[in-house]
Amino acid sequence: MIKKILTIAGSDAGGGAGIQADLKTFEEYGTFGLSSITSILTVDPGTQLPDIFPIPIDVLEKQVQTAFSGGPVDAVKIGLLGSIEVIDVIEKFLKMNKQPHVVLDPVMAVKVNDNVLQPELVEAMIKRLVPLADIVTPNLVEARILANMEVIETKEQLKEAAKKIYDLGPQSVVIKGGARFPGEMATDLFYDGESFEFIHEEKIETKTNHGAGCSFAAAITAGLGKGLSTFEAVQLAKNYVTSSIQNGLYLNSFTGYVWHGAYLNAEERMTKGEGNNENK
Ligand SMILES: Nc1ncnc2c1ncn2[C@@H]1O[C@H](COP(=O)(O)OP(=O)(O)O)[C@@H](O)[C@H]1O
Numbered sequence: 001m002i003k004k005i006l007t008i009a010g011s012d013a014g015g016g017a018g019i020q021a022d023l024k025t026f027e028e029y030g031t032f033g034l035s036s037i038t039s040i041l042t043v044d045p046g047t048q049l050p051d052i053f054p055i056p057i058d059v060l061e062k063q064v065q066t067a068f069s070g071g072p073v074d075a076v077k078i079g080l081l082g083s084i085e086v087i088d089v090i091e092k093f094l095k096m097n098k099q100p101h102v103v104l105d106p107v108m109a110v111k112v113n114d115n116v117l118q119p120e121l122v123e124a125m126i127k128r129l130v131p132l133a134d135i136v137t138p139n140l141v142e143a144r145i146l147a148n149m150e151v152i153e154t155k156e157q158l159k160e161a162a163k164k165i166y167d168l169g170p171q172s173v174v175i176k177g178g179a180r181f182p183g184e185m186a187t188d189l190f191y192d193g194e195s196f197e198f199i200h201e202e203k204i205e206t207k208t209n210h211g212a213g214c215s216f217a218a219a220i221t222a223g224l225g226k227g228l229s230t231f232e233a234v235q236l237a238k239n240y241v242t243s244s245i246q247n248g249l250y251l252n253s254f255t256g257y258v259w260h261g262a263y264l265n266a267e268e269r270m271t272k273g274e275g276n277n278e279n280k
Pocket residue numbers: 109111138139140176177178179180186187188201202203204205206209211212213214216238241242245
C-alpha cells in the first residue's frame with residue numbers, strides 16, 4: 001500500500017519551498033502527500049523581504065484532523081510554524097495520533113537574509129517539538145540558535161553543535177552546512193548519539209538552492225515513511241537535494257529554485273551504492 005506522508009508547514013507563494021516543495025518531493029519518492037498549512041510566506045519583489053501570514057488556528061486544526069481522519073500516517077514533517085498556537089496544535093495531534101516517524105525542520109531563517117524569522121517561537125519549539133522528533137534538520141543559522149553557539153565554522157564546531165542539539169531530546173540530528181559552511185564542499189553532519197557521520201557533496205556554484213532545506217527534510221520524511229533507517233534516509237535525501245540544486249531554475253529575477261523532479265528513481269540509485277559519504 002502506498003505510504004502516506006503528512007507535511008505541517010508554511011505555504012511558499014514562490015512555489016519552491018515549504019508545502020509546495022514537500023508535496024513535490026513526496027510524489028517524487030512515490031509516496032502520497034497530505035498537507036496542513038500553518039501560514040503563508042510571501043516575498044516582496046522590491047525589498048525581497050519575507051512576510052508570514054498565519055492561517056486561523058481553527059483552520060489548521062481542521063486540516064490536521066482531516067489528515068489523520070483516514071488513520072495513521074507513515075511519517076510527518078514539520079516546517080515553518082508561524083505562531084505559538086501552531087505549536088500547541090502540532091504537539092496535541094502528534095501525541096494523540098499514531099505516526100511512526102516525525103521530522104522537524106526548525107525553519108527560522110530563509111535565504112534572502114539570515115535574520116531569525118520568529119525568535120519568540122524558539123523556546124517553545126525546543127521544549128515541546130524537538131523531543132518528539134526522530135530527526136531535527138537545522139541549517140547552519142538554525143543550528144547556531146539551537147546549540148546556543150556564536151560560531152560554527154569548523155568540523156569540530158559542527159560536532160559540538162550536533163551534540164548540543166541531540167541533548168535537547170530528538171533521536172538524531174543532521175546539521176545542513178550547505179553553502180554557508182566554509183570550504184569547497186557542501187558538508188552536512190548526522191549524529192544519533194553514537195557516531196558522527198559527515199556527508200559531503202561538492203558545493204555547487206549557483207543560487208538555485210531556494211527550497212533546498214525543505215526538500216531535504218521532506219525527502220528524509222518520505223524515506224523514513226518507506227522504511228529506510230534514519231541514516232539511509234539522510235543519505236538518499238542528500239543525493240536527491242544535490243541533484244535538485246544542480247538542475248535548479250530561475251523563475252524570477254531574485255530567486256533560484258531547486259527542481260524537485262530532477263532525481264527520478266532515487267531509491268534505485270541508493271541501492272547501487274552511489275553517493276559520496278565519508279564516515280568520521
Ligand atoms: N550550493 C550548494 N551546493 C551543494 N549543496 C548545497 C548547496 N546549498 C545547499 N546545499 C545542500 O542542500 C541541503 C539544504 O541545505 P541548506 O540550503 O543550507 O538548507 P536551508 O534551505 O534550510 O537553508 C543540504 O544538504 C546542503 O548541504
